[in-house]
Amino acid sequence: MEMTQYLNVFMDEVQEHLQTLNTSLLALENNPADSSLLEAIFRAAHTLKGASATMGFNKMSNITHAMEDLLTRLRNGEIAVSSEIINVLFECFDLLDALAQGIAAGHEEDIEAAGLLTQLRMLASAGKKEVAITAARSVKHEIKPEYNRDEKALIEESISNGRILYHVSVKLREDCLLKGARAFMVLRELEKLGQVVRTWPLTKDLEDENFDDHFIIGVLSVENTEKVKSPVASITDVEIVAVEHIDLAGLPLSQSEEGTKETVRGTGVIRSGAVPRAVTSPTVRVEIKKLDDLMNIVAELVIQRSQLEQLSEALESKRLNEVVEHFSRLTVDLR
Template identity: 35%
Template sequence: MEMNQYLEVFIEESKEHLQAVNDHLLVLEKNPEDISIVNEIFRSAHTLKGMSATMGYEDLASLTHQMENVLDGIRNHKIKVTAELLDVVFQSVDDLEAMVYSIAAGGDGKRDVKEVVAKLVAIEKGESLITTNSPTSNTEKVVDQKNVNVGQDLSENYDQFEITVLQQSREQGFEGYEVKVSLRQDCLLKAARVFMVFEILEQLGEVIKSNPSVELLEDEKFEDSFTVTVVSKETPKDIEAKVSKVSEVDQVIVNLLDLSLLDANVQEKDEEIEVLPSEYIQQDVQVINETEEKKQSQTKAANVSNKTIRVNIERLDILMNLFEELVIDRGRLEQISSDLNNQELNETVERMSRISGDLQNIILNMRMVPVETVFNRFPRMVRQLARDLGKKIELVVVGAETELDRTVIDEIGDPLVHLLRNAIDHGVEMPDVRRQKGKNEEGTVVLKAYHSGNHVFIEIEDDGGGISRDKVLKKAISKGVVSEQTAQTLSDKQVYELIMSSGFSTAETISDISGRGVGLDVVKNTIESLGGSISIDSIEGKGTTFSIQLPLTLSIISVMLVELEQEKYAIPISSIIETAIVKKEDIMNAHNQKVIDFRGKVVPLVFLKDVFEVKQMNQSDEFLSVVIVRKGDKMAGLVVDTFIGQQEVVLKSLGNYLTSVFAISGATILGDGQVALIVDCNALIK
């Protein structure tokens, strides 16, 4: 069988299953007695193992199998969930992720996992010390491969736990079945067929056991037949029909278990076997019920989800590039139409513009990705950092469904990691310090995302010690960032922004947690390179909030076109407050800087002709055209010759040779074929 065609799907689904395992493990740590969570983890691990074995990645399947053994012990109440145990399971997931990424990069998926396997085996051996007294030797018995005698003493083939589950399932309306499956003698991938059969049976109900055992089936240590015991509300005919659809399955025989024989058998063995506590029994019956309900809901959801397909992101990039060319041609047609002033041409171009605008929205929405794809890795990271630092921290994620363009998503991960590490290392205090301050010893870090207009805001808020104004100023003065005289005039917000200066850090010692004293300047530069901004609010003793503002997309943006002599420039609409016509006589001077009074605020003027060294052909009249722009709480007035109007343009990079051009973030091609440079307002506001 040619497996390469399935490789991409395997990689993507493996990542999804590993993320699901990570998420559920974090929930399990807070609810260690909730067996339903363990079942979810087990199901994801089991699916991953089967997929890996089918694709031929034995190391991946083997490690997943070892992890699955521990999970099986937990859900059978033989192993207790502890933080130390979860550390080992998390380490296993890390190794599994490394293997999957190795495969994605073209590797063989092999990795040295002797250490973690040894830990898993040790945990598995420990379960035997607290195993209940119920006999387990019967679990490895192989049922007669020719017939399943449903009238036999069932206790010979089922242990006490399995019998109890079967009994309770019957009371809840489920039936017990023994499904005997025979594979064709020429079947090549027996383990893969077994996996597919189990997948179908798990959709129909809950698997109780198998003969031979799951381990033997996975290792293909069986002839051509195996038997699976399930509880389900399906009819034997339906079960037989659905399992028979698996290729290379030769025969399926479904026998109804005579559960009425169980009552007498159990009574006779009550004196010999220690029965599990009733709450455990109820938990497992509840799991079966929940599973059945979930399977039904999944069936309904499947009718909707099967209308979706996976699309390679490279294809979306190609589609976006083609549409960008269409936007340029659309602008050209609009200009030609305006020049010719032909009614029919005007109507046609107007209709084409409207349709292409709808197409643009569809394409942009196709590229939108929930920030959840970035946020998903943070709970695990926060847990590990908290344990390393000896702190207790709860991460609260809000608005993970908020969507951003993929190009922004790709860049925002590292800045968020740095900010979270900073909040955990410098923000949240140690538990004993928090108790002394009258706080809960467990600190809280809130990661929030939400839409507002054409922007997405991401906030990281902690309830730690806040930022000390005096400490920041002292450090800033000692490093020469500000003078003592200037320091006295700064507002609190301006002081907080000093911590994002290059090389600035208030940490007493350099640590590996929050960046080796690099500070937050890298974070600021990255966010501003994306056309965004970052601001800080803090109350000493109460906590700190970092707020990041990002554009929804980077490729097609709305701009105000302006002219300087014969040159055209584009100013992003997202940075503009408004445009104004100012009399020259209203211009004032302050600290060697020309300023204007704009709605009661002093706004400095920036003459773009001087910034971009545009040769002045003639002197303008008594009025100036000014574009008022803003960056955070700072404003500036950009002086231009004339306003051309608003337009949607395609943002093009200047390339590797023009990376250091001041105050220019890119370029665009206008409808008449001219190139207009896009002004970086953030660089002009100081």
């Protein structure tokens, strides 16, 4: 099948599910307690997410992914349908319809979607404040942030110059595919706002994904709590963010000053008492957006792999089975 034929099939599917979205949303507006309408809206968004990701239309897949997160909480009864939620879902429909028209015309429309994505994530996180507080406390019990003398001196000097020390506790989604990359993106965002002093676990462990699903970053910044939290919370796969202002009087100090202290100089981490060595391993600069898009595509590939496996079993085609097995190996390697 030629790419044009794939696109035609895709557009037919998009129009069908957009119609379902519109009809179901209109009905939900009059009957917000009808769970069958939520199911229909969820299925339409879920299918659109998978199909658009497969075709490479990332803006459409990102919107439907965020819709799916909100709809999951609605279906589970964790939050109630409200007029605000219905209005935002109608905005999603309008955006998806505009994107579909652009795709039909030969390109994905350059439409601003960041504001709508933020609204969806805020609505989906409603009622999670207590969960965030509990999670932050849990992280602090499991990870004990401590600073050495050099770091303490740096912090004291920075605070005297008007900066604030924050502990940013981050919990990633359990199904996050590339934890190290997400942690790197969090670090990059915080470096834009100030100076990262230290991470728990250590930066190397974050890079090597040698951690569970949460970590803490100590950062010095002149920004307020919300400005520190907002860019981190908007990163894909970040489930919970808690930002705590640390007073100098309550600064946790390491009990041991031997050997392996980490101290920040600029944006790099060096070992106290050691001569910094030049980094010899080759690196490539990649835009954060490209990395983010790549990880979203990998996640969708995993979803499509499962669908292909089910289709292969149903059709009982030997050739298709071989293709699916190869595709499965490739997606495992990507992860």
